[in-house]
Amino acid sequence: MHMKKLLTPAVLCLGLILSACSSTGSVEEGAGKVEDRNAGAVKTVTPPSSRSQALAALRDPNSPLSKRSIYFDFDSYVVKPEFQSLVQTHGRFLAQNPDLKVLIQGNADERGSREYNLALGQKRAEAVKNALVTFGAREDQVEAVSLGEEKPVCTEKTEECYAQNRRADILYSGEF
Template structure:
């Protein structure tokens, strides 16, 4: 068991080192202010435990929409348990595939939002891979602001539109 935690911690350290080398701290955000949008900084090394989803029915009960803070591509800690379970399901079912749809709210330019949606999908992908999913099982797409979950020009709508949706393509 210690070996599993050590291996997971080692993989996390590698992902964070790569993310740190590839990140662009000081990128211009939706608001025009300089912000940090590093994607992997909140991925936890510790396991949250829980039961590995053993059936398709159990996986369907997991959360599949993961929300983000304004102008951020960091997976929030409350979403890690469900993502870890999705990853374990993928690891135990090599023929299963998922698509990660990255979305943003309407603020910012189209180009910036497409890139931010992509960074969000990649942040979720890193969590899945650190927890056992294979990169060949994961496809990422960014829709930017083009497919809002909630229509509206207020924080209530914007907060629901800053998301990544995890969709199973096959099982």
């Protein structure tokens, strides 16, 4: 009986050590889950090194995230099909980086009144915002504003130049 009492704590300690060392699932290196007890949700936390890599993608010319202008047809605020994948990429990126925010600046060419161009620029910015939210961004991550005709990238009076000014630009935190 005395021997049984001595073995029981030793066996118990050994069992605890072995169970603590065992793994039943895989954990992606660098990623973790945190339970938000207030909301009852589990959130993925991006470690600083991964976040730095993600932000570097915004400046990498080979990354689709470096492309941040969505162009529109004359007198239109419909996101064209050729820009859907770009908006989708940014929407998913925002979903994966919930601490980031973007400002969408809607622009128009110089044709039309100042008031009309401000309204059109706002509609363009809102169209991009809605698309980003559709693809995973949260409403509170995205702000839409209009610059109207006030920030042209081209000042020549040609159709090619006007087309460059009919756009919405995506600016990330720290760029506005």
